[in-house]
Amino acid sequence: MSQTVSGKIYVVKDNIDTDQIIPAQYLNLVPTIPEEYEKLGSYALCGLPESAYPVRFVPEGKGQTPYAIVVGGRNFGCGSSREHAPIAMGASGSRVVIAESFARIFFRNCVATGELYPLETPRRLCETLKTGDDGTVDLEKATLTINGKTHNLKPLGEAKPVIDAGGLFEYARKTGMIESRGK
Amino acid sequence: MTLTEKILARASGKAEVKAGDNVWVNTDVLLTHDVCGPGTIGVFKREFGQDAKVWDPKKIVIIPDHYIFTSDSKSNRNVDILRDFVKEQGIPYFYDVIEDPNGHWVFDASQGQLKRQYAASYAGVCHTALPLKGHTRPGEILFGTDSHTCMAGAFNMFATGIGNTDAGFILGTGKLLVKVPETMHFRLEGRLPKGVMAKDVILHIIGDIGFDGATYRAMQFDGPGAQALDMDDRMTIANMAIEAGGKNGIFECDEKTIAFVNEKTRLNGTKSTFRPVDLDRDQTFIYDKTFDLSKLEPTIALHPDPGNRALARECAHIPLDRAYIGSCTGGKTSDFLAFAQIIKGHKVVIDTFGVPATPDVVQDLQNTEWKGKTVWAILEEAGVQMTENASCAACLGGPTDTFGRLNRPMNCITATNRNFPGRMGHKESKVFLASPYTVAASALTGHITDPREYL
Numbered sequence: 001m002s003q004t005v006s007g008k009i010y011v012v013k014d015n016i017d018t019d020q021i022i023p024a025q026y027l028n029l030v031p032t033i034p035e036e037y038e039k040l041g042s043y044a045l046c047g048l049p050e051s052a053y054p055v056r057f058v059p060e061g062k063g064q065t066p067y068a069i070v071v072g073g074r075n076f077g078c079g080s081s082r083e084h085a086p087i088a089m090g091a092s093g094s095r096v097v098i099a100e101s102f103a104r105i106f107f108r109n110c111v112a113t114g115e116l117y118p119l120e121t122p123r124r125l126c127e128t129l130k131t132g133d134d135g136t137v138d139l140e141k142a143t144l145t146i147n148g149k150t151h152n153l154k155p156l157g158e159a160k161p162v163i164d165a166g167g168l169f170e171y172a173r174k175t176g177m178i179e180s181r182g183k
Numbered sequence: 184m185t186l187t188e189k190i191l192a193r194a195s196g197k198a199e200v201k202a203g204d205n206v207w208v209n210t211d212v213l214l215t216h217d218v219c220g221p222g223t224i225g226v227f228k229r230e231f232g233q234d235a236k237v238w239d240p241k242k243i244v245i246i247p248d249h250y251i252f253t254s255d256s257k258s259n260r261n262v263d264i265l266r267d268f269v270k271e272q273g274i275p276y277f278y279d280v281i282e283d284p285n286g287h288w289v290f291d292a293s294q295g296q297l298k299r300q301y302a303a304s305y306a307g308v309c310h311t312a313l314p315l316k317g318h319t320r321p322g323e324i325l326f327g328t329d330s331h332t333c334m335a336g337a338f339n340m341f342a343t344g345i346g347n348t349d350a351g352f353i354l355g356t357g358k359l360l361v362k363v364p365e366t367m368h369f370r371l372e373g374r375l376p377k378g379v380m381a382k383d384v385i386l387h388i389i390g391d392i393g394f395d396g397a398t399y400r401a402m403q404f405d406g407p408g409a410q411a412l413d414m415d416d417r418m419t420i421a422n423m424a425i426e427a428g429g430k431n432g433i434f435e436c437d438e439k440t441i442a443f444v445n446e447k448t449r450l451n452g453t454k455s456t457f458r459p460v461d462l463d464r465d466q467t468f469i470y471d472k473t474f475d476l477s478k479l480e481p482t483i484a485l486h487p488d489p490g491n492r493a494l495a496r497e498c499a500h501i502p503l504d505r506a507y508i509g510s511c512t513g514g515k516t517s518d519f520l521a522f523a524q525i526i527k528g529h530k531v532v533i534d535t536f537g538v539p540a541t542p543d544v545v546q547d548l549q550n551t552e553w554k555g556k557t558v559w560a561i562l563e564e565a566g567v568q569m570t571e572n573a574s575c576a577a578c579l580g581g582p583t584d585t586f587g588r589l590n591r592p593m594n595c596i597t598a599t600n601r602n603f604p605g606r607m608g609h610k611e612s613k614v615f616l617a618s619p620y621t622v623a624a625s626a627l628t629g630h631i632t633d634p635r636e637y638l
């Protein structure tokens with residue numbers, strides 16, 4: 001997996017809970033069924049109120065998002081434990097979510113599924129950055145560069161090798177915690 | 184060590200652990216339901232193989248409860264996926280909606296939403312059903328694919344919510360890597376005054392520490408105030424640890440805990456041995472505060488998050504379109520009885536929905552009589568729309584035909600536990616969390632109302 005992610009950013013505020021990431025009515029979709037995985041991607045972040053977020057994350061009628069990077073405020077991913085949330089964002093084509101803080105289960109689900117890199121920012125970026133800005137995240141260095149300006153992010157630490165491997169199971173195999181496939 | 188540390192140390196085979204340690208723990212109970220179960224099973228099969236066997240069928244509890252009474256065909260199919268897996272793996276604790284192990288679940292909308300449509304095996308909302316069915320035991324480790332799994336902390340266990348991938352890993356191995364959380368200590372003193380319920384306690388505390396005040400942390404509730412609470416109250420409080428971001432909530436084990444657990448494990452024939460953890464003299468807390476319960480007042484969490492605290496008496500200007508009582512937190516028998524105490528003899532003035540958490544609650548309300556009338560009848564006569572179909576219902580919105588779902592923007596007061604935008608359906612709706620007392624009083628006036636006026 002490449003160690004930089006470049007693309008447009010999508011900016012949200014505090015407390016983006018899992019209902020806003022993937023509304024409960026779509027939890028009838030099972031992420032391990034391929035067609036339903038894709039469908040989940042098309043609904044990513046569709047629970048954001050239009051009054052606050054007039055630009056949709058995934059354009060109407062599309063399955064993929066033009067935004068590779070999501071920038072949020074505090075407590076991103078709070079609420080339910082649904083793994084559908086990081087999966088929907090990953091399935092929509094997003095790779096990185098940057099926030100001041102993450103809810104514990106969401107962070108863990110990002111890591112376990114390997115769908116998204118959750119990076120913390122020590123500074124509040126969601127007030128200054130704008131949806132549609134072009135940015136580059138360097139996962140090795142833990143930086144976000146936007147309009148020539150580089151913001152330092154907190155290093156992913158022990159979570160990074162797990163996501164790099166493709167999630168908990170691949171990591172567990174790589175490190176010998178469970179048997180590798182094909183035996 | 185704190186209560187949480189003691190359980191994690193024991194489950195990882197260590198003499199001692201401290202906050203920040205990463206430890207592999209053995210799972211005593213894994214809980215899943217119809218919304219996350221199929222995906223968990225999918226992960227298990229993808230990773231361990233189509234013919235793989237679960238690590239221990241007796242430690243898995245599967246409770247369909249979320250999207251049951253809906254015509255949505257995918258939701259109905261998801262219950263069938265659970266049933267097929269249970270059959271294949273020989274899992275004894277599956278609380279199916281239907282009797283026939285080879286059947287298919289299809290909700291019959293023509294019978295309406297109110298009339299019972301489940302078999303005797305059905306258990307209702309997983310977190311409320313779990314203790315009633317004898318699956319919560321002090322000192323044990325419970326993982327569940329649902330964020331409110333922390334409710335079982337009321338029984339002196341380490342209980343926390345996980346995702347499908349972690350749960351799939353447990354299905355195959357019985358183990359999970361856990362970071363030992365720091366513990367926040369909430370010492371409760373005093374008794375609840377008239378009109379104030381356990382729900383007010385936890386809304387008050389979340390308002391105090393903030394919606395992310397316990398992120399990555401354990402919330403330990405003890406002290407004489409905690410001992411005075413009954414098991415239902417402790418469950419309400421532990422349930423909402425997650426609404427402050429907490430990893431788990433936990434109470435001490437006392438005679439009430441033991442009496443409850445002994446009775447329920449006996450009734451359902453589940454494992455009845457357990458080893459509680461008790462309070463050490465030496466505990467390290469990251470936060471330590473005493474709360475005097477006798478000072479609390481009826482409390483609200485205003486839209487749009489559970490930490491947005493206000494007092495009910497300050498919110499009379501907020502008009503309401505709907506009232507709702509139900510969920511794991513707020514749909515227990517004790518919640519409905521408190522609700523009915525205020526409703527009885529009056530008429531609700533806004534649409535009011537009642538969804539019992541479990542079939543037992545339905546029975547309790549249909550069997551309890553006040554002055555020759557059942558509580559169920561009293562609520563119906565007051566205009567409350569009561570369904571016998573115990574489930575999560577509109578607590579989390581659900582498919583659009585879900586009973587009580589907010590299908591248009593409106594203001595709703597509810598005894599449930601979460602009020603982020605869109606939680607109960609429409610994303611432009613406003614949801615206000617309150618105790619069953621406060622929901623009842625507000626249903627009678629059409630605006631947020633301090634229930635002490637009615638008691």
Ligand code: SF4
Nearest residue numbers: 331510511575578579
């Ligand atoms: S009742 Fe609500 S909070 Fe409880 S398990 Fe169901 S959806 Fe979750």
